[in-house]
Amino acid sequence: MLDDESVAQDEDDEDEEQGDARDEILTPGTVITSNSQWMRGHGTYVPLNTSSITSSLAGTLTRTNKLLSVRPLRARYNPEIGDLVVGRIVEVQAKRWRVDVAAAQLAILQISAINLPGGILRKRTETDELQIRSFFAEGDLLVAEVQQLHQDGAASLHTRSLKYGKLRNGVFVAVAGTGGGAGVVRSKRQLWTMEAANGGGKIDVLLGVNGYIWISKHIESDAAAEAAGINRMEESVSSQIYSSQNNHIDVTTMREIARCRSVILALVENGVKVDEDTVTRGYNEAVEFGRESMEDDIYLGGERGQRLAAALAGR
Amino acid sequence: MASPTAELSHLPKTDGSANFAYGGYTITAAVNGPVEAQRRDENPFEALVDVNVRPAAGVGGTGERQLEAILQPALRHLIPVRNFPRCVIQVTLQVMETPENAYVNPKVMQPRLNLGIIPALLHAAILGLLTAAVPMKTVASATCLVITDADGSSVKVDPTPAEIDQARSVHVLGFTAGRDLLLAESEGSFSADEWATVLQTAEKVCCRSQEAGGDAEMGGYGAESENVQQFMRSVLEAKAAEGLHWR
Amino acid sequence: MSSEPVFVLPGDHIDPSLIPSHPKKPVRLGPGLRHVPPSDLLPTLAGQLVTDRQKNAIRVETSNGRYIPRVGELVIGTINKSASEVYFVSLSDYTAPALLPQLSFESATKKTRPILAPGALVYARVTLANKHMDAELECVSASTGKADGLGPLVGGMLFTVSVGMARLLMMPKKAQQGKVVVLDELADAGLQFETATGRNGRLWVDSDSTKTIIVVGRAIQETDQKSLGADEQRKLVKKLIKELS
């Protein structure tokens, strides 16, 4: 027996469905089509002795020419080449690291795929291999790009750009990745610098497409190197980039970093996707919220979070 | 006492197996090896001999662990363990029948070390190893003896459980085919002289076959006791001959 | 060859007359014997002492037990997993895997080496057998660069036999003295099949007909397990052929 409430809700939903059939949700075992002109993609299968493309996931239908796939409501991150990811070193091996990027398998970072101190073009030596831990040790966080995918689906990363490397001066947040559901979505920019309120200076927000997020104090020197052009960049690769020591961070900056983190968690809790637009606008809203009270509350759980989400949805 | 009986290679899924029955004890031995040792047991220089004794009824306890501790070094000495580094040779000895009175509460019996079963366990293990073609330096046999005060001080070979219960001391001695003492376990009170007699008797019982006309000489002690080494040779030879008519 | 087989137990004294004494060649010790310096020769297995005076060799023969690799022997292995340079190959259950270099196949290069999935079978030769190291295998002759029948075994069926039976099957027909006739009898009865025997007690049988493979497998396993003589083998084959039709 169903309780009255949920029955009522079901009826509501049926009304909506009639409103727009594209709100339709496919669930495992639902036959999508038996027409043989279509090809099956991710999230579908063809049961034995039939020719019906059937959903294997709960999600929505996507079509790319003749290819039918099901986009899951939620899923773990599935690496793709070129993805910007934040990862954590789990294991150090002789010539490579194994990195948690929230995927089904640990990703691989070869020692040959990182910038070595003293210039990109420097030849890798055995000394480097021996002191592999001086670059990345267990527990270190890094930002990297997916360079290639192996046959079994495992990813190889590289950090051969100044944009990538070890992460410092900030805080880590894990939300759902691009596999589906609320969380980080692929967008124009995964990494941007924004002006913090209340004199907090500049902060960097880095949304790894795998759902791992890094919010940190913006360090100017990097930008200076960037401006100096590509050749100079190589030279500036110093052992500093593998330092695990934080710079000095003002308390005000720390507060704003924490506020930004609260915003992201509130977005996720209320089912709002996480991208540059929602984070920036959410942050501005949160700053306004903070002005309401004397103590400038940066907590955004529960009701306050819902208010934030409502404010964003209201546009 | 009835002659020993044995059945060889009767468990098809193991590398070697033997069923050995003598004096009311029936033991099934299963041998697997040399197989890969587990990482935590691995010895880079020699094979591990893993002996596992399982009682007919009930779960194995300290009594079984002690029997294993007595048998393991004995078997390890018979096998050239250095030829199989990083390996393990598993010997599982399942007790099938014991001559104990089935209705004696086994719990009362448990704390006592059951020396009487050791010869049967050892013989079953050796037969199992031989059928598994695990290389061995030599073979061995063991016997159980008691010293009783019933009629003066006398040594008795292959005692019954009742005799073991009443004996002043119980001894198990094992000898290799080369007449080297392989294992010796004693329980109870006895003098050094008595032990010397026990040693001498046991050696004669175990190694009798090598002496021509040994049987006649044996007269006094347990002439009825079958020579086990001789027995092992005959069953293995029969097994080899079985394959001979077509090999 | 000695006429009367001599049965030995580990540690037995070997009659010096049985030890071959070729004036020039050194004595070759086969399995089941160990040399205790200075000049003692002791069996380590229970079995028949076999002396080959021409080769100046002596060994103890047994038909059961676990396979222990020896250089030069042909074996059938199962791929366990593949590493970057080698395949790990299992020669018998629960033993440490042997190594088969991925380039050790006929005309294999980095680009053309065969890709073998876990569970695939290979017919290989043992090239290294040392108690302190994992055994090594090859599927190509190092001298000629030819496969000579070695390499992956595709399809078919694998049957387990005793190592003694495997040794017999691999002997030249003459040396075998007509002890195992079951395969020839099956072939004479019109069955078409292909076999490969590994010294590690594995027999691979392939045929177009499922029934044929089953019959060949049963015939050889029954012959092995029941130690059937030549006549009994013929009887068995007749029975099986009858069941087939």
Added chain:
Amino acid sequence: MPLDTSTYSLALLRIDGRRWNDLRRLHAQIHTQDAADGSSYLEMGHTKVMCVVTGPAEPQAGQKKGTVGSAQATGQKEGASIVVNVVVAGFSSVDRKRRGRNDRRIQEMEITIQKALAANLHTHLFPHSTITVSLHVLSQDGSLLAALINATTLAVIDAGIPMTDYITACTAGSTSSYAAGDDAADPLLDLNTQEEQELPYLTVGTLGDSDKVAVLVCESRVQVSRLEGMLVVGVDGCKQVRRLLDGIVKQKGRKMIKEGAVRRSDMMAVSLDD
């Protein structure tokens, strides 16, 4: 006597007022834990369980070897392995008996769920990884295994792990005790603890909307002639459960579309057949 059979035959109502083929109130939620890859909470009457799914992810250290109490997929080297852990809270039942990790009954349930998943999930898509299913029993009132299976199905769907179809389960019993051969015995659907203690029953789990049985567990003595009747009622109950669960998943999906967390379908599935 918890179930007065004479009363039942008069009014044809069960102790809690249900008719023979009524399910108890089934309430379920999907995605209950933010931190988990997949999660669910499910109530079948007063039986309440929650489920958390982690993975497919790199196997945790020490998980690789088949540890006691965690059922491990075998012979599936190429796909993800599945580990199922069931924890029964001490306060979940009246006798408040603590059930250890080595309770064989719980281990059997873990193995059952693990094997049902292994045959249903498309594990071959995730080599070298592990899917961990953790189930917690908060309250017991009959049909425990069925509730665990249903909660697992929801949580695995939430985790976005591809599968052939829903596996849903329920219990079916018979009003006649094993000894009585009376033909008048009625089958019953979805038993509570009182009924389970009193009557023969079985747990059945089926695949999707089909009559295919993935799980069938019967632990009571019952005439073999009763089996078919009980199985028919049970399979029908599973279909009812499937419709309910499907509704819950779809409702959640529409909510996510409304919130903008998920994009709508590019087109309608129905239009593809033209």
Added chain:
Amino acid sequence: MPREAEPSLSERTFTLQAISEGLRLDSRKLDQFRPLELSFGDEYGVADVKLGKTRVLAKVSAEVTVPFSDRPFDGIFQITSELGPMVAPSFEVNRPTETEILLARLLEKTIRRSGALDTESLCLIAGQKCWSVRVDLHILSADGNLIDSSCLAVVAALRHFRRPDTSIEGETLTIYTAAEREPVPLSWLHSPFCTTFDFFGEDGEIVLVDTTWLEEQLRVGSVTFSLNKHGEICQISKLGGKPVEATLIIQCAQMALAKSKEFTDLVDARLAEDAKRRDKGGLMAELSAENER
């Protein structure tokens, strides 16, 4: 623990191909058991079952002990089954594997929970003294279908078993040795037997019985029925695996019933033979005793 043995690809493909053609490697029919040998030991309560290369031995023992405080009127009855390295090197002592857990549960449900043994009859003095009957199941060799063979061995051993006779006068309990009074059989209520059906094929539509180890490795699912000859189901376990049509399950139940009747007849026949053999001995003993007088 060395890694578990696994069949090679050739073995997998060929065995499945043969099964799909209705053929088995040992030329059996799909619904045919291997020859089943049941024998009893010299002692009471020892049953040895051979099913092809599978061999199990069940041994029953009994002792007088104190009943559990929450069940003062019941005796104690337990079945232990441990798979050790004798079965395969991958089985470790004291580390129960899935096979072992499922086997133990199945025996528990089939024999203990179904009330095959009247445990109340094991009570001697309520709350103080009772018989504790235990069955130790020794798996000597495992080549598939451990469940059916183990269940048969345990049931046969329990039916063969005789416990010492006892008498109670006031508060004193006397236990008689076999020489004083003929031992008595257990109060046995019904004999359940397991039959396992293994499913093969893409849809689980092919059914085999009494599978070997190799076949067991390749099955997509299985269901075990425990029934007695009266058609009472004691237990059904289809623990996951490939879903199969409900109608197929019903068919299997009917086959299991027929098989259970067969097993009942087999055990009855062997028990009768054994009784005859023992009686001959008994008669001889009596005669010789008379002669001495």
